[in-house]
Amino acid sequence: xxxxxxxxxxxxxxxxxxxxxxPILHDVQARFGWVSEASIAQIAAALNLSRAEVSxxxxxxxxxxxxxxxxxxxxxxxxxxxxxxxxxxxxxxxATLAGExxxxxxxxxxxxxSAGPAAMIGGDVHARLDSERIAALMAVL
Amino acid sequence: MQVxxxxxxxxxxxxxxxxxxxxxxxxxxxxxxxxxxxxxxxPLVELDGIGYGPVGPGDVDAIMAxxxxxxxxxxxxxxxxxxSQTRLTFARAGRTRPLSLEDYADTGGWLGLHTARxxxxxxxxxMLKASGLRGRGGAxxxxxxxxxxxxLARGHRKYIVCNADEGDSGTFADRMLMEGDPFCLIxxxxxxxxxxxxxxxxVYIRSEYPHAIAKMRAAALLAAPLxxxxxxEIRVGAGAYVCGEETxxxxxxxxxxxxxxxKPPLPAIEGxxxxxxxxNNVLTLAAVPFVLAEGAQAYAExxxxxxxxxxxxxxxxxxxxxxxxxxxxxxxxxxxxxDIGGGTASGRPVRAVQVGGPLGAYFPPALFDTPFDYEAFxxxxxxxxxxxxxxxxxxxxxxxxxRFAFEFCAIESCGKCTPCRIGAVRGKxxxxxLISGDSVASNLALVSDLCETMKFGSLCALxxxxxxxxxxxxxxxxEDFGPERQAAE
Ligand code: SF4
Ligand code: FES
Numbered sequence: 369x370x371x372x373x374x375x376x377x378x379x380x381x382x383x384x385x386x387x388x389x390x391p392i393l394h395d396v397q398a399r400f401g402w403v404s405e406a407s408i409a410q411i412a413a414a415l416n417l418s419r420a421e422v423s424x425x426x427x428x429x430x431x432x433x434x435x436x437x438x439x440x441x442x443x444x445x446x447x448x449x450x451x452x453x454x455x456x457x458x459x460x461x462x463a464t465l466a467g468e469x470x471x472x473x474x475x476x477x478x479x480x481x482s483a484g485p486a487a488m489i490g491g492d493v494h495a496r497l498d499s500e501r502i503a504a505l506m507a508v509l
Numbered sequence: 510m511q512v513x514x515x516x517x518x519x520x521x522x523x524x525x526x527x528x529x530x531x532x533x534x535x536x537x538x539x540x541x542x543x544x545x546x547x548x549x550x551x552p553l554v555e556l557d558g559i560g561y562g563p564v565g566p567g568d569v570d571a572i573m574a575x576x577x578x579x580x581x582x583x584x585x586x587x588x589x590x591x592x593s594q595t596r597l598t599f600a601r602a603g604r605t606r607p608l609s610l611e612d613y614a615d616t617g618g619w620l621g622l623h624t625a626r627x628x629x630x631x632x633x634x635x636m637l638k639a640s641g642l643r644g645r646g647g648a649x650x651x652x653x654x655x656x657x658x659x660x661l662a663r664g665h666r667k668y669i670v671c672n673a674d675e676g677d678s679g680t681f682a683d684r685m686l687m688e689g690d691p692f693c694l695i696x697x698x699x700x701x702x703x704x705x706x707x708x709x710x711x712v713y714i715r716s717e718y719p720h721a722i723a724k725m726r727a728a729a730l731l732a733a734p735l736x737x738x739x740x741x742e743i744r745v746g747a748g749a750y751v752c753g754e755e756t757x758x759x760x761x762x763x764x765x766x767x768x769x770x771x772k773p774p775l776p777a778i779e780g781x782x783x784x785x786x787x788x789n790n791v792l793t794l795a796a797v798p799f800v801l802a803e804g805a806q807a808y809a810e811x812x813x814x815x816x817x818x819x820x821x822x823x824x825x826x827x828x829x830x831x832x833x834x835x836x837x838x839x840x841x842x843x844x845x846x847x848d849i850g851g852g853t854a855s856g857r858p859v860r861a862v863q864v865g866g867p868l869g870a871y872f873p874p875a876l877f878d879t880p881f882d883y884e885a886f887x888x889x890x891x892x893x894x895x896x897x898x899x900x901x902x903x904x905x906x907x908x909x910x911x912r913f914a915f916e917f918c919a920i921e922s923c924g925k926c927t928p929c930r931i932g933a934v935r936g937k938x939x940x941x942x943l944i945s946g947d948s949v950a951s952n953l954a955l956v957s958d959l960c961e962t963m964k965f966g967s968l969c970a971l972x973x974x975x976x977x978x979x980x981x982x983x984x985x986x987x988e989d990f991g992p993e994r995q996a997a998e
Binding site: 386387388389390391393394415421424425428429430431432447448449450451452453475476477478479480481482483484486488491493494495496 | 518519521522523548549551675676677678679680681683684685716717718719720721744745746747748749750761762763764765766767768782823824825826827828831832854863867897899900901902905910913917920921923
């Protein structure tokens with residue numbers, strides 16, 4: 369759980385930044401895995417914005433989560449080029465394998481479109497996936 | 510002997526790091542380079558100019574023992590896929606180490622910036638106009654005219670914004686350029702700064718590209734003294750497709766919801782933080798150093814009609830030889846898909862090709878004689894967009910693709926216009942009815958009405974162009990929607 373001083377530290381690190389809200393939210397999301405109401409309030413106060421403004425920004429972008437979820441995440445590409453290479457049956461197989469243990473999120477293109485289906489785990493990218501390879505990736509999560 | 514292996518995200522996603530590690534374990538020095546763009550061969554290993562690919566860690570011993578003929582492709586630079594290209598923007602691809610200032614300078618880097626410093630703003634813009642360079646992000650707007658507007662605009666602060674929010678499926682040229690030749694983009698931005706009198710530039714990169722973000726951050730640090738007093742900052746998107754639209758991107762940079770702004774005012778007059786701003790795509794800015802270094806004429810000599818220069822085309826989806834193919838405008842779609850791309854990866858017949866990302870039209874093979882050129886594509890109700898080509902084989906269900914186009918629009922809509930926000934959801938529901946065979950004729954009429962409304966009632970391309978994939982699917986593949994579909998099922 370984040371504390372007020374964690375958030376203050378993150379906000380302070382972007383003091384010289386023009387338009388600091390997204391960089392701040394990225395840091396909060398990366399460090400805690402979600403953006404809580406308390407941090408929204410604190411960021412709003414520090415940047416002289418209303419809570420509603422900050423909440424509106426958090427909810428607009430797919431990368432920011434408003435609820436915690438400690439499960440590991442696989443972001444599986446579901447965009448057209450990966451569809452053409454079999455991402456849809458793969459996604460169905462992955463969902464079965466994942467059960468409740470792993471969260472599978474859709475992502476729309478990782479720029480690996482000539483070598484799909486593709487997925488991202490943390491900052492790592494994986495291509496040419498099939499059900500065997502995705503099972504192997506899941507096994508070590 | 511030197512082992513060269515790319516550190517491009519695609520090569521890494523296909524296992525390049527493990528291959529490199531195996532060479533290192535065996536005591537060989539490995540140099541990490543940019544990617545040549547022959548993706549079906551990644552991880553591609555280069556030994557004294559000879560290529561092997563795709564290589565797995567288990568192949569390394571065989572390569573070193575000289576028993577890997579099945580992976581050997583001969584001299585890389587002579588490979589037919591590369592030999593038939595005209596690489597201006599991707600001239601360094603495969604040849605240099607992305608973060609080596611030495612490699613960059615040795616291959617003509619900074620010459621354009623040097624010229625720019627000598628000739629000054631007005632002359633830079635004149636060169637750009639004469640080159641015929643058009644924005645590579647999709648709209649194809651002449652870059653020189655945009656720059657001139659910013660140059661002449663009043664404002665004590667001006668900005669250069671690089672749109673690196675390449676969200677279209679089937680495109681990866683921006684990603685490859687940023688990962689493989691980051692200094693080229695930085696040089697292009699610094700030249701833009703000189704041209705219009707801007708002191709600061711932002712690169713807005715989508716969060717789905719962690720490798721590009723890391724490379725650009727490192728490159729911006731290394732290049733800082735060379736481009737000073739111009740400054741470049743790297744910013745990261747947060748997973749909103751609509752932020753590829755320039756005004757939405759500006760809102761996002763300012764820390765707001767990525768909603769689209771009504772134009773006018775043009776960003777060139779009132780852009781980032783209300784200041785005059787050049788917003789250009791990665792490839793547009795990366796083409797600039799060539800124009801300045803080699804001259805406007807050298808660039809304009811390539812291409813056809815009003816589409817001058819080269820276009821980095823991206824061959825993707827179910828294609829045998831996928832990758833980056835930079836060529837002058839005018840090559841036909843069929844040449845790209847069949848001759849260069851080798852048809853499908855699955856070996857089945859090509860049935861449909863989507864050009865220009867999720868908002869681009871689907872083409873049947875009957876339209877494969879269409880030349881790759883902005884105007885020619887407009888004439889057949891399509892768009893080039895960012896130059897991505899996604900190939901589908903005959904297992905594709907075009908009603909499902911039309912449904913996905915609506916679904917994608919619904920997921921990514923910024924919510925500002927009703928036709929886009931509500932229309933996309935209705936469209937998806939209506940296609941579902943079509944798929945289940947419910948009142949086919951009247952539901953088809955409903956979809957095309959809805960498309961008309963979205964086309965003319967939407968503020969930006971997301972709502973306005975979603976009709977392209979939908980209507981092209983219906984027009985060119987009616988058998989997937991009509992009574993034939995039900996008969997087939
Ligand atoms: S068309 Fe859609 S995405 Fe574009 S401004 Fe309107 S609501 Fe937003
Ligand atoms: S469509 Fe999946 S990586 Fe581009």
